[in-house]
Amino acid sequence: MNESLIYTYLLLVSVSFGCVLELQWCVCREVTLPAGPLYRVAGFSLSLPCTVSGYEGPRTQDFEWYLYREDAGGRQIAVVSTRDVGFPYAPFQGRVQAGEVRVERDSGDKARLIIQRLRPDDQGRYECYTPSTDTRFLGNYSSSVEVKVIPDTLLITHSRILSGQPVTEGTELQLTCAASVQSDQHTHVSVTFGVRSSGGAESLGHNLREIIAIDRELRVTPGHSGGYGKRYRDGEIALEKRKGDGARDLYVMKMSALAPGDSGSYFCEAVQWIRDPDGKWERIAQRTMELGNLTVQPLG
Template sequence: MVIFQDDNARNWALIYAVCRDVTLPTGPLFRVAGFPLSLPCQVFAYEGSRTQDFEWFLYRDNAGGMQMGVVSTRDPGLSYAPFSSRVRNGEVRVERDSGDKVRLVIQRLRAEDQGKYECYTPSTDSKYLGNYSASVTKRSLTGQPVPEGAELTLTCLASIQSEQLTHLSITFGKRDGEDASGDGTKGEVREIISIDKLLGVIPGQLYKTRYDDGEITLEKRNGEGGQGVYVMKMMAVQPEDSGSYFCEASQWIRDPDRSWQKIAQRTLDIGNLTVQQLAKSLSVTSSPQGNVTLQIGSPLILTCEVLGLPSEVSSGLQVQWMKRGSISSDTLGNGVEVEVARMRPDGIVSWGDDLSRASGGSMEKVAERKYSLKLFSARPLDSGVYRCVVSVYASRNYLNPSMPAMLTQRSEDVTVNLKTKDVFVSAVAELPRGPLLKPGSTISLICNTTIKTTGPTQAQVQWFRWPLPKLVTKAHVDPLDPPGEKDPTLIAALMYSGIVNIYVNNSEISVDRLSADSYRLRVHMASIEDQGLYVCHSEAWGQDPHGGWYNTGSKAQSNAVTVYLYSRATDLLLIPLVVGVSSALFVGIVIIAAVTCCFMKRLARQRTQK
């Protein structure tokens, strides 16, 4: 409220006027010489145009309260000599956010710029006090290519000298695609990892997964003279890590409104990093090379060696031996590739589908980056095409099965042939003559198998059953090929070692050997479910010079024997009895119906005559 006196009327009057309210940030504000200042000013509760003018003044601490014009939106001549040239070149200017809100911008603060600033409409005060600095030193990269998978360590030293309480943040980053022409053009900037102003470690968005997996770390150590030593480690660099690295230190202060402001920043280049891809240097060889021919029972030894892996690479290696094809294949080397054995980076060995090899072979690390596969007694099924597969994992990735390998390389093929004996196998199944089979009878099936070869052999016999075809109505039908509509049921087996395995439990089953080449399957107390087409499979097993038994791969399948169960005598007597009773009842009903019908017609005619 403002009081005015009207001398002509000689009366006192009260006139209410709008009070202009100008706001500035609450001071004091601390900034660093050499860095920009942006000071907002806004006016409220004003009259007139929506576009207001602003004038800025400075009261230096050592000028005894003398006012200095800085810049004005309406008077170009307001600026005093220390500011006039800076206003002309745009280093000191007023930037308008709206009609009633502006910012005083000083692009590069000087020591003489500190003092009390006034935004006139009228003004409120804002102070700039202090002269602080931050120093940063760096450790440069050597410039030599670093192999993929090697460890990278970068160090940044930073300290603060300030009379005020400030915090320091450190960021390690890199620039991609820097202009090779040297004109200073910088590529895309990627933040790798930071320690923020609140001392929290924050990974860059593209590096979070590697940070979570422990592949990237950042820690602070105490250096000489109170300096902070910040160390960033990459456990295994990747090709995409190539680029120009830098360390950025920022100084932060907390204003009276409790907001954090960046008051200083230094960014210094560390150097360029070039990551050499392992695929260009690493190779995998296997020995012996080409074709290998062995006698059955001889040891098979294959060696895998990893070459071209730099000594700086501390990554783990996983070595696998793969094989495709076997003596049972139509063409050696065809078929699906299967794993024989593997050694993980932690030294654990596991075997593929043929677990029996775990006791008949070994996989070892015989020298640095050299591995061997040994099969103590080679079998015909061990023939095929082998190759060694090496996967390179980052130093810790192999402990996490979900992490992919950095690189996978394969050796040349090694073809292994086993000198096998000529083996001929035949099998014939028959159902001995006897009484008709009925439910509750014992089904007895004979499998005669013949093996022609040299040396000790044993037959391994298996019995299978298919369901009866729908058109089969009598026994002793012997189709040459069992029906393929459904998979057969494995009933029982007599192993080459003499052990009997029974695979069904709904009937009493027994298997025995009648003679050197005759085997019998018996189904006791047979039920309707035991009907079907029966065949036997015979496989030839040979004995190697060390006394071990192996599958020769030769086998034969017998003809199919039909097993049909007839009805029992009591069932056959029941059928005419049921038929006779049914017929008598039908005839009686017909006679009674006929008599009743005739009697009713005659009675009706008699009533009509009366």
């Protein structure tokens, strides 16, 4: 090998080695958002976490959000900022001032864009930008994700409500809810029956109890409190899903022998779920139906 070729080879090795060292010791800013598209329901909330890493400077970083609507020709709409109260453009000014659109921090370098009640025109591509605190401009300073706002079609009804008349301990109780959702997206529905205690010192601070549920994966799960797990295993509490009229599903809860501690205000809750591209299940809509009050009188 001649001298010029040897020199060229050594030079290339030196440059490559220097680049490796540079990359090893380089701090590069990276901003990340969840993978999209994200489907959320109009009238319900959006919680969009944004994280920045590999930065220099203070541990508390600033965040700015922008929206690019599909019908706005790529125009940038400023939504909300952690450092500038005058940041939002007109479409978001009132909502930011009212606290309906805001930023919530999980830590100094992780913050969430919260929109409490999504509107159809909130659909678009959301960009999270972090202003630089670095000595050199390296890495990525923003990230974006597509958010689709779909109609609210979650319905919940009941066949009858409790009369409020006292019943005797040991009486059987049966309650029925109907739930349905019409969506072009693949979503699941869970239904939970629960009770709010009617009062008393023992109920203070914890007066809402889930009795039994059919979760988003069609598993029957008893509540964790009130001894419902044991009563479910003993066959005293059951929940069944049946086909109803049209697209409705019926959910029938049976309690074979009521106890005085079962007194309270009963409800049925339906939740619509979707699996996001990252594999996590997200609650996107929720409705609660009140089923009336029940008083169980002790025997004797």
